[in-house]
Amino acid sequence: MKKRILGFWEIWNMSFGFLGIQFGFALQGGFMSRIFQSMGAHEEDIPILWIAAPMTGLIVQPIIGYLSDKTWHPRWGRRRPYFLIGAILSSLALFFVPHSSALWMAAGFLWILDASINISMEPFRALVADKLDESQRSYGFVVQTLVIGIGTWVASNLPWAISQLGVSDSAPLGEVPMSVKVAFAIGAFVFLLSILYTVFTTDEYPPEDMEAFLKEKAEKKNTFIKDIVENIGKMPTTMKKLGLIQFFSWFAFFTMWSLANPALTEHVFEAPAPVESEYNMSLEADKAAYNVKNTAFQKASNRVGSYMGVYGLSSMAFALLLTVYTSRRRINRKYTHMVSLILGGIGFLSMYYVPSPEWLIVSFSLIGLSWGSILSMPYAMLSSSVDPNKMGVIMGLFNMFIVIPQIIAAIGGVNITYKLIGESSINAMTVAGISLVLAGLLNFLITEKKAIY
Template sequence: MFKNIKKPQLSFWQIFNMNVGFLGIQFSFGLQQTAVNPIFLFLGAPEDMLPILNIAGPITGLIVQPLIGAISDKTWSPKFGRRKPFFLIGALIGSICLFAFPLSPALWVAVSLLWILDVGNNMAMEPYRAFVGDKLPEKQLSFGYQMQSLFVGAGILLATASIFLFKDWFGGAEVITKDLNTIPKWLYYSFFIGGFLSIVTVLWSVLKTPEIPPTDEEMVEINKHKALPFKERFLLPFKEIAEAVKTMPKFMWKIAGVYLFQWYALFIYWQYITPLFQKTMDYDLSSAAAQAARMSTTYNTVTMIVALALVPLTLRFGGKKIYALSLIGVGIALFSIPYITDPSMVLIPMVLFGIGWAAMMGIPYTMVSKIVPQNKRGIYMGILNMMIVIPMGIQTLTFGPIYKYLLGGNAVNAILFGGVFFVIAAILALRLKEPKSVIVPE
């Protein structure tokens, strides 16, 4: 049995510096949410193909995140640490892809780069989640993960704000139609900034935050792992993931039910918010993409404002109640957006969306981090992220036909469909039984 490590309480700025890298990682994800699908449309992709073109995220997340988590659990370097080498390499891969993405000359090139970008982002994301759990004592976990939510909001806010600002500043003379199969130049700048931030912010956290060395017992296990033949070391992460899923706490299975509907619906929103504005506001593709960016900027601004405010609320009322109410709020937002045609008024529902996004990015991670073993935190954070990408994978495979044949190829119906799924997710969230204490690893 491993001994629990008594972790020192960290200051506000130590927790802040630890999470700065999320700014760059989430800038990249913000571009994926807001700019990648418009780029696919600019390059000639039909709307009903958007889900399948986004399958890179679910597949790479399903494979990369749990594997990197399992491998990082068995890694230690006195010079580089345990988690930091992985999210630094992931950020570098993502940075290179962001510089290349807007230069894509054809749809197949953009789709291929999305695959590589997703590998990098997922390689950076999973060990970063475990990194925060590794460093913080239990009473600071909620604050640490809500600080992550703040940087999630900040990164996506900067990404989406850059899109519509550059559109206003540099896109006025461009007249872009889908038939031109051309990516507007003003989109380039956002990707170039993202490429810079991806690596620089992660470097900041790497240099500012030392990792906690393994205990003597953990070092024995790490050295045993290093001594194994290559074939056994290669297969071991797969075996550990399978075993971890088999013995996973019941609470995580219930979280999986919530995530199934929550993330399916989020992927619908990100894919079809731009086509929605082409329909409800009669925008051309360029203007619709800019409006979608304004929506994302608004809800991520709210996320930044409320992320840390959720900490005392969850302590007082319980995580599941705040989580469920937040999901209901997102559902209400999606029900209202298709019926608002004023470009300014349609930003109002994004207040509810932003509160929900802050809750989604913090509360479940806090809950799970309290109940998983310290020496398997990487694996279980990877499995938690599998619960995100599996619904996304299901969505990419199923929603194209649903959109085309059941919803009449109408983006309004797609967004309303997403609202229904958020309400279902909220009902399932109310069935969660919150963890009371940390499980001691065996």
């Protein structure tokens, strides 16, 4: 079926829900490690506490993709019911996670939060392919990236901005500062509101042959595992090659999300999290000393979060440039992705050498170029290489190449690789840089013309 060419605002409306999704991801990515450290977690324990995020994605996204492919409701369509369910659950989890009273509880809420975000996110990827003609695919994914960039920058700056309004950054031992709690509450509200906006402003195409759709749905009612295995076995060659690129790309970004806060607060801001065991909290002098160091760490963490927001701003600018360009002509997706990833790798590598915190703007700006490309180019390349009737399940399976590297990183990959260089956690950013440069070079494997243009 030849699909209608959509205007910018129609594409904007169908992408706007990603603002809320990215609020969730940015708050999680920028501040979960801070929450874990505030509750007493040591640096080397942080990656394993993060394992909830990729594990839930590995399980949830293929299931949601498969189910949404086989869903149709006359009022709510195919993908929108999943947007709404995920938004409600994510908003609740976002609100409660900083109120956790124990480390295990915070890790548990991360499981719930990430599972809920994934319920909303996967169908958004499929919706772009559902709604847009192939000539607009790059444009659609780039607009989606523009919205993501806005969400990343705003959400990453929330704790800092709230602190500037006078909300406290101090907190007793084992508790999260009020500035973070307020930021997560705002994020919960924005998440739900933005998803509702897309749900009520966007319609969906019904199946081309409703009778055949219903017949196939009835015949394959209990064939989920069989269909998943079959689709893995018939994975397109382009998808396999992109999977290798995705592996090293997402290993790098998981390393950033889990260890950028401890690495940069220590190496750049010289304000590491105080170690509880080094203080006798029954002594007033030790308690006061702990509070001074903890407040310095929390304020440094605010600034790390703000600097991390720069990569959202940079990806937004990059996406805006690509939006203007791809609205008129096609681009070479392969070389766009290659150059962007290599520049992001240079951004990570530069963190070891920054002479002062302000230089992190340059580092994260370069990382933002790679982030903008990661969120658009692989999906544009993949969507041109798969059966439109299986778009949801294929996008869900493609998520394996996102979550598997993160699981490997979480269970020891990050700690093992960066400690080959040295004990300081800033070396984790060097590992991320090397990984991203390698991902960029692997784009030479992409040779299918339909995927490239």
